[in-house]
Amino acid sequence: MSADRLEVLAADDFDVLVRALAEGGREVLGPVLRDGVIAIGPVESAADLPQGWTDEQERGTYRVQPRADAAWFGYAVGPQSWKSVLFPARALLWSGAKGGVGEHGVEVSAPDRSAAARPRALLGVRSCDLAAIGIQDRVLLGRPAVDADYAARRADVIVVAVTCGFPAGTCFCASMGTGPAPRTGYDLALTELLDGEHRFLVAAGSPRGAALLAALPTRVAEDADRVAGEQLVASSVARMGRWLDVGPVPAALRGALEHPRWDDVAARCLSCGSCTLVCPTCFCTAVEETTDLVGASAARTRVWDSCFTPGFSYIHGGAVRQTTRSRYRQWLTHKMSTWVDQFGTPGCVGCGRCITWCPVGIDLTEEVGALVGAHVDEPQRQDR
Amino acid sequence: MPTRSPARARRPKLAVWKFASCDGCQLSVLNLEEELLPLAGEIEIANFLEASSAVIKGPYDLSLVEGSVTTPDDARRVQQVRQQSRRLVAIGACANFGGIQALRDLMDVAALQRTVYAHPEYLATLSRSTPISAHVTVDLELTGCPVDRGQLVEVLTAFIQDRPVRLPQHSVCVECKRRGTVCVTVAPGTPCLGPVTRAGCGAICPAYHRGCYGCFGPVDGANTAAVADRARELGMPGRDVARLFRLFNTAAPAFAKEAAHHDA
Ligand code: SF4
Numbered sequence: 001m002s003a004d005r006l007e008v009l010a011a012d013d014f015d016v017l018v019r020a021l022a023e024g025g026r027e028v029l030g031p032v033l034r035d036g037v038i039a040i041g042p043v044e045s046a047a048d049l050p051q052g053w054t055d056e057q058e059r060g061t062y063r064v065q066p067r068a069d070a071a072w073f074g075y076a077v078g079p080q081s082w083k084s085v086l087f088p089a090r091a092l093l094w095s096g097a098k099g100g101v102g103e104h105g106v107e108v109s110a111p112d113r114s115a116a117a118r119p120r121a122l123l124g125v126r127s128c129d130l131a132a133i134g135i136q137d138r139v140l141l142g143r144p145a146v147d148a149d150y151a152a153r154r155a156d157v158i159v160v161a162v163t164c165g166f167p168a169g170t171c172f173c174a175s176m177g178t179g180p181a182p183r184t185g186y187d188l189a190l191t192e193l194l195d196g197e198h199r200f201l202v203a204a205g206s207p208r209g210a211a212l213l214a215a216l217p218t219r220v221a222e223d224a225d226r227v228a229g230e231q232l233v234a235s236s237v238a239r240m241g242r243w244l245d246v247g248p249v250p251a252a253l254r255g256a257l258e259h260p261r262w263d264d265v266a267a268r269c270l271s272c273g274s275c276t277l278v279c280p281t282c283f284c285t286a287v288e289e290t291t292d293l294v295g296a297s298a299a300r301t302r303v304w305d306s307c308f309t310p311g312f313s314y315i316h317g318g319a320v321r322q323t324t325r326s327r328y329r330q331w332l333t334h335k336m337s338t339w340v341d342q343f344g345t346p347g348c349v350g351c352g353r354c355i356t357w358c359p360v361g362i363d364l365t366e367e368v369g370a371l372v373g374a375h376v377d378e379p380q381r382q383d384r
Numbered sequence: 385m386p387t388r389s390p391a392r393a394r395r396p397k398l399a400v401w402k403f404a405s406c407d408g409c410q411l412s413v414l415n416l417e418e419e420l421l422p423l424a425g426e427i428e429i430a431n432f433l434e435a436s437s438a439v440i441k442g443p444y445d446l447s448l449v450e451g452s453v454t455t456p457d458d459a460r461r462v463q464q465v466r467q468q469s470r471r472l473v474a475i476g477a478c479a480n481f482g483g484i485q486a487l488r489d490l491m492d493v494a495a496l497q498r499t500v501y502a503h504p505e506y507l508a509t510l511s512r513s514t515p516i517s518a519h520v521t522v523d524l525e526l527t528g529c530p531v532d533r534g535q536l537v538e539v540l541t542a543f544i545q546d547r548p549v550r551l552p553q554h555s556v557c558v559e560c561k562r563r564g565t566v567c568v569t570v571a572p573g574t575p576c577l578g579p580v581t582r583a584g585c586g587a588i589c590p591a592y593h594r595g596c597y598g599c600f601g602p603v604d605g606a607n608t609a610a611v612a613d614r615a616r617e618l619g620m621p622g623r624d625v626a627r628l629f630r631l632f633n634t635a636a637p638a639f640a641k642e643a644a645h646h647d648a
């Protein structure tokens with residue numbers, strides 16, 4: 001968070017911010033307690049936030065727990081990332097009907113993207129998820145073929161980030177250089193302070209954020225406020241449940257393609273794909289084509305897919321990656337190594353979701369450690 | 385209402401057959417409601433006793449076969465069904481894996497007969513409940529207990545339009561994630577067969593906070609051992625783990641094998 005122009009918003013005035021975000025019918029989405037998890041849902045006031053709740057996360061385990069204090073943002077990331085809003089599981093690409101004037105007598109219609117393009121405010125975005133949105137922007141908007149649905153959803157989004165003060169056992173953003181304090185990619189960044197008066201440090205990260213901030217009933221931050229904010233970040237780093245020395249990993253993984261650990265993890269892995277679907281950066285999709293019974297209309301829909309499904313690598317004659325070993329290896333080496341070649345950063349932001357939400361608790365930091373700590377120095381093979 | 389393509393000289397004939405089953409899959413066909421009218425325009429429903437006692441003679445272009453083979457009579461009848469059918473689709477857990485009635489495979493059937501029936505001598509039953517594919521060639525397996533309406537429509541549509549059928553090969557986990565259902569294994573800690581079960585139902589049970597019962601049968605390459613280990617870690621006794629795999633698809637090889645490891 002930039003050190004300049006730090007303001008303080010009293011918790012009692014938080015709803016002024018929520019109302020400002022909601023102005024003009026903007027949808028405000030933020031953390032809400034639902035189905036025993038901290039999910040993403042509509043937020044109309046601070047009362048909708050999971051006040052006084054936290055989460056306990058370990059490999060394959062997630063539980064919400066009441067907190068000793070009344071913190072409003074005293075938890076880490078939940079099962080859903082903002083991908084569920086900006087790059088949802090299903091998006092219609094086009095539909096067509098026979099009897100039109102188009103080619104082959106088929107009239108093709110572009111989907112109505114007005115619901116997708118609705119102005120939104122994302123409230124309480126953690127720094128790992130900010131980094132993930134940055135990665136998805138690069139992948140889905142920053143290349144010649146722009147994803148039209150993502151572009152529509154991304155067009156008018158206000159991002160209100162929040163410093164992660166209470167990371168979970170599966171978090172490792174500090175080692176990935178993506179957190180726990182928001183650095184870029186936000187309009188406003190909040191830091192919740194619980195010592196003394198319940199208040200928020202507020203910083204603007206964009207002209208739009210600055211305009212929002214200017215209209216809030218804030219006061220200038222004093223040294224004591226700044227120090228409290230810095231202490232929270234420091235204690236957050238110290239509490240970080242996991243650590244991955246990512247520096248040598250991309251190169252080391254390239255030399256570990258025949259490591260016996262791939263067989264070991266394949267014996268435990270279900271090939272269920274949960275890790276990829278909860279990952280805030282994973283963007284792989286399939287195309288589903290449907291027709292009605294009589295063949296008068298058809299539609300093409302983009303749906304979340306996963307490199308763990310048998311259909312994912314299916315080409316004429318069969319699936320390229322038939323074994324769980326080859327699928328897990330594809331996933332992990334893409335996340336941690338070839339993603340760097342492709343997009344300039346790892347595909348992992350250290351949010352820990354794949355560790356928590358793996359039904360059998362496979363931990364990518366542990367797997368990377370085992371693979372890279374003692375990697376077999378074999379020549380690369382074109383093994384599939 | 386759109387009319388059927390004029391290219392087809394005659395409507396293909398559809399037959400729906402029943403073997404040992406609960407009729408639930410046939411009811412799924414009847415439940416198509418809004419699709420039934422356009423369907424009737426495209427396909428001649430020639431033999432479907434659950435819907436109508438008027439039967440048009442075979443051969444049939446498409447047969448949907450519900451139920452497992454449990455009697456010597458049915459073992460003969462399934463051959464006749466195959467002979468009259470250009471394409472045969474086995475529908476449901478019974479037709480594809482033997483159904484819940486395949487629990488008999490693990491028991492002494494003669495003893496069961498003596499216990500249940502006053503005059504077991506009038507019964508002619510086989511010692512095992514077997515899927516249709518154990519007797520005749522099956523062109524397509526549509527699993528589920530019961531089959532899913534959407535998948536049924538896909539199978540019929542693909543047949544009518546003479547295009548490949550698209551059925552998911554992935555696990556129920558993908559369906560949970562796509563619909564935003566919280567994983568019941570991770571959050572409350574409920575054992576669940578979702579990771580080893582074929583998608584198709586839309587992940588109904590986890591959406592109601594229950595573990596998946598495996599209605600749609602095992603995915604290819606199902607790592608049942610890892611799911612069983614996790615269930616035991618979550619405190620499920622071995623006997624219950626065996627029962628988890630011995631439900632509607634008890635005789636599906638991957639489930640049967642895993643269950644056997646957990647018999648006390
Ligand atoms: S790979 Fe795992 S820890 Fe990394 S961003 Fe994806 S879900 Fe989060």
Ligand code: SF4
Nearest residue numbers: 269270272273275358
């Ligand atoms: S690592 Fe875990 S979540 Fe990912 S496919 Fe394997 S079992 Fe599923």
